[in-house]
Amino acid sequence: AWVFWMSIAFSDAPIAAYLPFLALLPCMLVLHLLRRRCVEIQDAVEKLRTFEFDSLECEREEEREFAQLAVERWFGSASDFTEHVRVSLHPTMEKQLQLLKVPTRYLVVAVAGPLAMSLDIWLGLYKASASSDLLMRYLAGQLIGCDLLWTLASLQLAVLLAKRFAQPWWPGSDLLQTLALGAFCSGFFVLGAYIAFQVSSGSVAASVAWAVFAFGMVQLFDCLPCNRSKTEGEE
Structure with a gap:
């Protein structure tokens, strides 16, 4: 956000044309890391579908024996525990994964930079005795409508797409998909x-x-489901 504002402030400088593209680099990095994290979570949940207790990996044999005793005590047998994980735990985790979102209040922190600078501009207009019509137009259309709400909606959209399309479309398309x-x-x-x-x-x-x-878009993105399971994609 700061780089975008610098590109506006130094619009006459030769480097100004390249600053917006420079500002996208950290955004792309965060988006890619978010996608990779979503892939890890989705893969971990998907493994529960074909869970086998016998394939449980332990660093020491004592740990396996302890796990075996605990499973037999609470579930009766390893086969009953395996069935519990596949039939009960896996669907529950899938539903929880679909509800998993970045809290909106965290995203509000991300828009604090451009919002503060926009507020500074509005205060400058106020101190300069700008007309009430101009102050209202800038406050509603730019400061609240764009710098707060639309920027927030854009971040929500990025999170939704990162989760919805976390898995690569085809082998080797990971970076291209992020772009x-x-x-x-x-x-x-x-x-x-x-x-x-x-x-x-x-x-x-x-x-x-x-x-x-813009407020309606924020509410819409906050309500949309943001995850697609592998079974849904296969269907």
């Missing part, structure tokens, strides 16, 4: 930023309507 998802999320954000600029230059009503729409 494609990142490009889509970036385009989504740029579209909203352009709309915010247009409505902020128009009327207060349009700016407020845009802020309401």
